[in-house]
Amino acid sequence: MSKTEPWQTAEIAGPKKAFVLSKTIVVSSMIKRAKRPLLVVGHESLNEEINGEKQIDYMIKLAEKGKIPIVATAHMIGEFNKRGYSPASSFSLIEIGERLRDPDWMGLDGEGQYDLVLMMGFPYYMSWLVFSSLKHYALRGDKYLTTVSVDRYYQPHASWSFPNLSLEEWEENISSMIKELEAE
Amino acid sequence: MTVKNVKLQIDELETGLGKFKGLNVTIGRLIEENLDQPLGPTPFPSITDLRNWDRKLLSRYPPFYLPFCDVCCLCTFGKCDLSQGKRGACGLDMSAQQSRIVLLAACIGAATHTGHARHLVHHLIEEYGGNHPLNVGGDEVDIDAPVTTLVTGQDPKTLGDLDVILDYTEQEVTHLLSCCHTGMEGDNIDFESKVLHAGMIDQVGMEIADLAQISAYNFPRGDPDAPLTDIGWGVCDTSKPVILVIGHNVPPATEINDYLLDHKLYGKVEVAGICCTAIDMTRYNPGAKIIGPISWQLRFIRSGIPDVIVVDEQCIRTNLIEDAQKIGAPFIAVSEKNCQGLDDRTNDPADEIVEDLITKKVPGVLILDPEKVGEVASRVAIEISPQRKKKGIFPSIEEIVEGSKGCRSCLECQRACPNNLPIPEAVKMAAEGDLSKFSSLYEDCVGCARCESACPINLPLHSYIMKSSEDRIEKEKFKIRTGRGAIQDIEIRRVGGPIVLGEIPGVVALVGCANYPHGGEEVAEIAEEFAKRNFIVTATGCAAMSMAMVKDEDGLTLYEKYPGNFDAGGVLNIGSCVSNPHIAGAAIKIARIFAKRNLNANYEEIADYIHNRVGAVGIAWGAMSQKAASIASGFWRLGIPVIVGPHGIKYRRMLLGRREREEDWYVYDARTGEKVYVGPVPEHLFYAAETKEEAIVLTAKLVMRANDTSKGRAIKLTHWIDLHRRLYGTLPDDLHLYVRKKSDIPLTMRQELLERLEEKGWKEREIPDPTLLKRMIRSEGG
Numbered sequence: 001m002s003k004t005e006p007w008q009t010a011e012i013a014g015p016k017k018a019f020v021l022s023k024t025i026v027v028s029s030m031i032k033r034a035k036r037p038l039l040v041v042g043h044e045s046l047n048e049e050i051n052g053e054k055q056i057d058y059m060i061k062l063a064e065k066g067k068i069p070i071v072a073t074a075h076m077i078g079e080f081n082k083r084g085y086s087p088a089s090s091f092s093l094i095e096i097g098e099r100l101r102d103p104d105w106m107g108l109d110g111e112g113q114y115d116l117v118l119m120m121g122f123p124y125y126m127s128w129l130v131f132s133s134l135k136h137y138a139l140r141g142d143k144y145l146t147t148v149s150v151d152r153y154y155q156p157h158a159s160w161s162f163p164n165l166s167l168e169e170w171e172e173n174i175s176s177m178i179k180e181l182e183a184e
Numbered sequence: 185m186t187v188k189n190v191k192l193q194i195d196e197l198e199t200g201l202g203k204f205k206g207l208n209v210t211i212g213r214l215i216e217e218n219l220d221q222p223l224g225p226t227p228f229p230s231i232t233d234l235r236n237w238d239r240k241l242l243s244r245y246p247p248f249y250l251p252f253c254d255v256c257c258l259c260t261f262g263k264c265d266l267s268q269g270k271r272g273a274c275g276l277d278m279s280a281q282q283s284r285i286v287l288l289a290a291c292i293g294a295a296t297h298t299g300h301a302r303h304l305v306h307h308l309i310e311e312y313g314g315n316h317p318l319n320v321g322g323d324e325v326d327i328d329a330p331v332t333t334l335v336t337g338q339d340p341k342t343l344g345d346l347d348v349i350l351d352y353t354e355q356e357v358t359h360l361l362s363c364c365h366t367g368m369e370g371d372n373i374d375f376e377s378k379v380l381h382a383g384m385i386d387q388v389g390m391e392i393a394d395l396a397q398i399s400a401y402n403f404p405r406g407d408p409d410a411p412l413t414d415i416g417w418g419v420c421d422t423s424k425p426v427i428l429v430i431g432h433n434v435p436p437a438t439e440i441n442d443y444l445l446d447h448k449l450y451g452k453v454e455v456a457g458i459c460c461t462a463i464d465m466t467r468y469n470p471g472a473k474i475i476g477p478i479s480w481q482l483r484f485i486r487s488g489i490p491d492v493i494v495v496d497e498q499c500i501r502t503n504l505i506e507d508a509q510k511i512g513a514p515f516i517a518v519s520e521k522n523c524q525g526l527d528d529r530t531n532d533p534a535d536e537i538v539e540d541l542i543t544k545k546v547p548g549v550l551i552l553d554p555e556k557v558g559e560v561a562s563r564v565a566i567e568i569s570p571q572r573k574k575k576g577i578f579p580s581i582e583e584i585v586e587g588s589k590g591c592r593s594c595l596e597c598q599r600a601c602p603n604n605l606p607i608p609e610a611v612k613m614a615a616e617g618d619l620s621k622f623s624s625l626y627e628d629c630v631g632c633a634r635c636e637s638a639c640p641i642n643l644p645l646h647s648y649i650m651k652s653s654e655d656r657i658e659k660e661k662f663k664i665r666t667g668r669g670a671i672q673d674i675e676i677r678r679v680g681g682p683i684v685l686g687e688i689p690g691v692v693a694l695v696g697c698a699n700y701p702h703g704g705e706e707v708a709e710i711a712e713e714f715a716k717r718n719f720i721v722t723a724t725g726c727a728a729m730s731m732a733m734v735k736d737e738d739g740l741t742l743y744e745k746y747p748g749n750f751d752a753g754g755v756l757n758i759g760s761c762v763s764n765p766h767i768a769g770a771a772i773k774i775a776r777i778f779a780k781r782n783l784n785a786n787y788e789e790i791a792d793y794i795h796n797r798v799g800a801v802g803i804a805w806g807a808m809s810q811k812a813a814s815i816a817s818g819f820w821r822l823g824i825p826v827i828v829g830p831h832g833i834k835y836r837r838m839l840l841g842r843r844e845r846e847e848d849w850y851v852y853d854a855r856t857g858e859k860v861y862v863g864p865v866p867e868h869l870f871y872a873a874e875t876k877e878e879a880i881v882l883t884a885k886l887v888m889r890a891n892d893t894s895k896g897r898a899i900k901l902t903h904w905i906d907l908h909r910r911l912y913g914t915l916p917d918d919l920h921l922y923v924r925k926k927s928d929i930p931l932t933m934r935q936e937l938l939e940r941l942e943e944k945g946w947k948e949r950e951i952p953d954p955t956l957l958k959r960m961i962r963s964e965g966g
Contacts, residue, residue, distance in 0.1 A: 077912055136254075136266075
């Protein structure tokens with residue numbers, strides 16, 4: 001299997017596919033440049049553990065270092081609170097997806113739409129479809145919203161995506177991003 | 185009563201116009217008005233008659249499209265790239281294309297139920313005659329066909345009356361399907377309106393099917409105490425011949441039952457079923473057995489327990505005949521919609537067919553005569569069982585270990601699995617002799633066997649999972665209440681008021697298929713959560729089965745613990761897929777019996793009533809099929825929200841409200857005509873939840889309605905807030921949108937919630953007599 005094939009074999013996206021993030025500095029730089037980034041985290045961030053930490057813990061560090069507000073989906077707000085971290089908001093995945101699609105939505109803080117959206121922790125097919133909707137509909141002026149999958153599976157409907165990664169490779173990538181964001 | 189093809193012949197007629205001889209008059213359809221209530225504005229509505237109502241709903245709940253891919257490939261212009269605002273060669277954009285696909289799915293679903301109903305009615309008229317009376321509840325049910333009456337203005341009384349109504353549903357499905365042709369409809373909202381029409385037609389088709397079979401086969405008639413029966417892998421006595429029936433259309437299964445009874449063989453042969461045919465078979469005879477929902481097909485056949493496999497229609501795995509051959513079980517297809525490439529032996533003598541199947545001259549046959557199916561299946565099972573000796577094809581433990589050693593670690597099995605199950609890990613452990621990981625996958629496996637198709641070295645991975653769990657599976661035996669059918673009028677009289685006022689917090693309908701993200705146990709968990717909270721929990725089809733397949737610490741299932749009546753805290757198995765309209769029918773009957781509204785061809789008014797007053801929510805946690813899509817669409821047009829499990833996002837379109845958009849949540853106060861803000865109730869119409877926790881909390885929220893009294897709203901808020909706190913660990917952030925008056929606030933939470941409301945700048949507001957229809961304002965004659 002190539003690292004840049006869709007993780008679920010039959011999910012063939014179409015002509016427009018995500019660029020692969022082969023170096024984490026690409027996405028770290030995007031985060032630094034973004035005026036209004038947002039990180040959307042789902043319940044599967046509780047599923048896997050590495051170095052004694054769950055993926056949600058890495059997402060919290062990433063958000064803190066990158067100064068990115070987090071939207072906790074499903075019942076995840078409680079999990080963030082347990083860890084002493086207050087997400088910017090609790091929305092369901094499809095509710096936040098629908099709002100991010102809308103160019104006129106004013107954001108969680110009323111300050112305007114987001115220009116960079118990162119997602120992690122969802123069933124593959126749910127991310128697939130929400131990324132697809134954002135790809136087709138989330139206009140920002142005359143361009144489309146930039147989306148990034150920081151999960152460990154290649155998501156072709158995002159603008160940018162990690163390739164298919166082992167858990168260890170994923171941890172290295174996220175840790176590397178955290179360091180790059182810290183370096184600022 | 186409606187009559188079609190009325191012919192008058194008049195030999196001689198003298199009138200003021202002149203004298204006529206040999207006059208023949210043919211009338212296509214004669215409709216008799218129901219004299220109890222006047223005929224409403226939309227009898228037999230066309231695809232545009234309810235368009236205005238649809239547009240009201242769709243402006244509140246605009247579609248949110250989630251395209252599978254960037255292209256359309258439905259005609260030879262294509263493939264067309266529709267990404268990012270592009271249009272295809274026909275002119276369609278992505279939104280129209282997505283809504284077109286949703287319409288196609290809804291049409292397939294509606295056609296399937298209508299076709300099912302047509303076959304049933306045709307067969308039953310042949311058997312029982314067109315004048316056979318409809319009877320779904322005896323004296324306890326006055327409104328036999330609430331959906332049909334609401335849609336068409338007809339009150340069918342006989343099987344023959346149903347025939348006429350099916351003409352209408354078939355016509356509408358044809359029109360709707362034609363709208364999907366290249367160069368027809370071009371506007372996504374009009375496509376969506378047609379989706380809702382397809383859903384409404386689907387409800388009529390299903391209702392007709394169930395009315396017909398309840399009436400002719402004497403299924404339970406709205407019986408809260410319908411008998412308990414057995415469900416699970418372990419329910420069959422494997423020392424006996426076993427006939428397995430799969431599908432949805434029950435006549436052949438009833439004929440098997442009758443043949444065995446008539447020939448004093450009943451009890452000597454086990455008759456077991458999978459999917460809705462199983463449910464309906466137990467409505468016919470509670471002594472029949474249910475194996476499980478659709479995901480049990482491959483696993484049960486591969487066990488070798490069935491001696492004969494009979495498949496009718498819908499949701500059947502389409503290559504079952506291959507596995508049937510592997511276990512040496514003859515295969516009988518019984519529906520013209522599902523011929524399986526088999527020779528049609530309908531007109532051959534039964535002796536010849538039996539001989540050919542027993543001697544394995546043919547692997548299977550097509551028999552389109554249910555009575556003959558009854559005889560052939562029974563005789564073949566009895567004769568072949570001793571030679572088959574229940575030979576299955578599960579590998580031995582040693583074979584699993586050896587097979588696993590050949591794994592190339594390509595990960596294709598996991599990449600093919602809908603639930604991303606860690607099959608490679610299980611294979612790796614199995615190669616070392618440890619099958620525990622395979623066993624742990626059992627609950628989450630949806631039985632699709634895509635892992636096997638993907639495996640480059642052809643490991644039978646689905647069988648590996650089942651063999652590893654064999655000890656547990658063989659003991660699976662649970663109790664399910666047989667499908668009760670309609671809700672009695674007397675039950676509606678008792679609960680109509682408390683539901684409309686909000687004092688019974690809601691009606692939760694668990695429906696649909698078995699494409700669960702984490703097994704069927706979650707359905708039981710959702711059901712019990714609401715039963716314990718005094719909601720009314722209804723269930724149909726695979727969800728009704730999955731709910732039964734969990735026991736508590738005392739060894740009891742939900743159907744044993746909770747009563748089967750339509751009242752607070754009841755857990756009701758309504759029946760099979762085609763029984764779903766009894767749930768919609770209960771909401772419709774509330775409008776008639778409690779509020780005295782006219783049902784006859786009065787769809788818009790009743791949908792408006794239900795949307796604003798009846799706190800019903802559908803949950804299709806494992807929704808998979810096009811039928812599930814059309815069933816949901818039927819609920820949407822009545823303004824009833826539906827939540828699907830995470831796989832349901834693949835229906836590619838949600839209908840979402842925006843709670844913060846105040847302008848979307850105004851209604852007319854029917855008393856004054858003023859426009860009044862009522863808050864986002866219900867907030868969404870179609871919604872895919874990521875987790876069961878999300879679905880549970882959202883359900884408690886979606887039962888709120890604009891008409892709730894303060895007492896009712898306080899009860900609903902209590903449940904929502906309590907669940908939110910328990911499952912999310914917080915108070916809801918949008919609470920202020922759902923509290924209208926201080927008296928809405930649950931007493932025990934008053935101080936805390938008032939503080940929270942003050943932070944949000946909350947102010948008290950009026951509770952109107954809500955309607956979305958201007959014509960319902962009383963000063964305007966409503």
